[in-house]
Amino acid sequence: MHLNRLSLTNFRAFSRLEMDITGRILVLVGDNAQGKTSLLEAVYYLATFASFQAGADRQMINFEALNEPLAVARIVAEYDRGGHPHRMEVRIIQEPVMPAGTRTRKEILLDGVKKSAAETVGQFSAVIFLPQMTRIIEGSPDDRRKFLNMALCQAVPGYARNLSDYSRVITRRNALLKMLAEGHGSPDQLIYWNNQLVSIGSEMVLARALAVKQLEAHASRLHLRLTGSMERLSIRYQPAIDLDLAVSEELTEDVVKTAFVNSLKRVQGEEIARGVTVCGPHRDDLHFLCNDLDLGDFGSRGQVRTAMLSLKLAEVNWMKAQTGEWPVLLLDETLAELDLHRRADLQETLQECDQGLLTTTDLHQFSDEFMAASTIWRVSAGCVNVERQTTMDA
Numbered sequence: 001m002h003l004n005r006l007s008l009t010n011f012r013a014f015s016r017l018e019m020d021i022t023g024r025i026l027v028l029v030g031d032n033a034q035g036k037t038s039l040l041e042a043v044y045y046l047a048t049f050a051s052f053q054a055g056a057d058r059q060m061i062n063f064e065a066l067n068e069p070l071a072v073a074r075i076v077a078e079y080d081r082g083g084h085p086h087r088m089e090v091r092i093i094q095e096p097v098m099p100a101g102t103r104t105r106k107e108i109l110l111d112g113v114k115k116s117a118a119e120t121v122g123q124f125s126a127v128i129f130l131p132q133m134t135r136i137i138e139g140s141p142d143d144r145r146k147f148l149n150m151a152l153c154q155a156v157p158g159y160a161r162n163l164s165d166y167s168r169v170i171t172r173r174n175a176l177l178k179m180l181a182e183g184h185g186s187p188d189q190l191i192y193w194n195n196q197l198v199s200i201g202s203e204m205v206l207a208r209a210l211a212v213k214q215l216e217a218h219a220s221r222l223h224l225r226l227t228g229s230m231e232r233l234s235i236r237y238q239p240a241i242d243l244d245l246a247v248s249e250e251l252t253e254d255v256v257k258t259a260f261v262n263s264l265k266r267v268q269g270e271e272i273a274r275g276v277t278v279c280g281p282h283r284d285d286l287h288f289l290c291n292d293l294d295l296g297d298f299g300s301r302g303q304v305r306t307a308m309l310s311l312k313l314a315e316v317n318w319m320k321a322q323t324g325e326w327p328v329l330l331l332d333e334t335l336a337e338l339d340l341h342r343r344a345d346l347q348e349t350l351q352e353c354d355q356g357l358l359t360t361t362d363l364h365q366f367s368d369e370f371m372a373a374s375t376i377w378r379v380s381a382g383c384v385n386v387e388r389q390t391t392m393d394a
């Protein structure tokens, strides 16, 4: 995967930006609040159609543009995938709705053809490294599910569609449960939504179980290397349905569906009383263990950071194995956080991949060798200019 050109219009602080990207490794350097992270956000949006930092899409539309009745933020990328050139355009549109409101929606064009997000996700793939990514281990189950979803949507065919259908089923089922909680309707009305939930949810559980196993294989190997064989990293997937992965021998669709149906029977009373779906993949969790101790509860800062690096490098390798393509690596101020040894490992992965974009406020943290292989772009007040082009990609 190689990004050749990026064009932004009314995206965050960039009212207009055109970048011809020739290098394999790009370092975006600039002071704070100049737009470096926003650039990575735009590129990552092309991979997932979700921001890693904004709660709502409208936050990405330039403030001044939002003063207009119709405001459009546009990201256009030209990239190579599997040796073929592609063009993706994403428009985030805020438009008026009667009588006096606004709504935000997005439009996606892949090679000139309008597509939905679910059918386009994965056409351009990227992995993001952020200083705050330790939240995946230390934060809430929601952070961990988000991590899984972002990775699986890009690399597992059909997962993005299931995720979007599942979320629709949950909304409709919750509305019915709320009605039942208020004493209207009959529990028999749940049968249809239970079938939908079990059918889509079981596919998601299977995909997650398999992906976590594969990610764990990569992560534990990398973690042994990063810790000089001192620490064994394992990742445990904990589905919210009554399914103990440690004891279930072979995980088939039937095994998962039976567990799901039984779980729904067990919680039906509670669900009707609370008016909400309490069991299913939207309540799944992950656990990260280091030498069998849960890192979320007992990990030191350094241990969590190293485990995160192993996990993210595993995600890169897993995505390559799944899709045959290296994802574009996006590193937001990540190297500064790492010691020399771990920095070297990350730089090694960068050398293997097709392309990496890094942000920094300080070029001194990079080795001379790394700098020679990088093209340096200066980001200043929403403008980006090449400061030094590498000669090593020629």
Ligand SMILES: Nc1ncnc2c1ncn2[C@@H]1O[C@H](COP(=O)(O)OP(=O)(O)OP(=O)(O)O)[C@@H](O)[C@H]1O
Pocket (backbone or CB within 6 Å): 011, 012, 013, 014, 030, 031, 032, 033, 034, 035, 036, 037, 038, 039, 059, 060, 061, 062, 063, 064, 359, 361
């Ligand atoms: N929708 C928007 N419209 C205009 N400007 C915005 C919008 N959203 C954010 N900004 C501004 O963009 C600026 C750049 O933010 P960004 O996080 O990309 O900078 P950065 O160079 O990565 O900074 P740092 O090094 O501090 O992380 C901020 O000053 C922010 O206020």
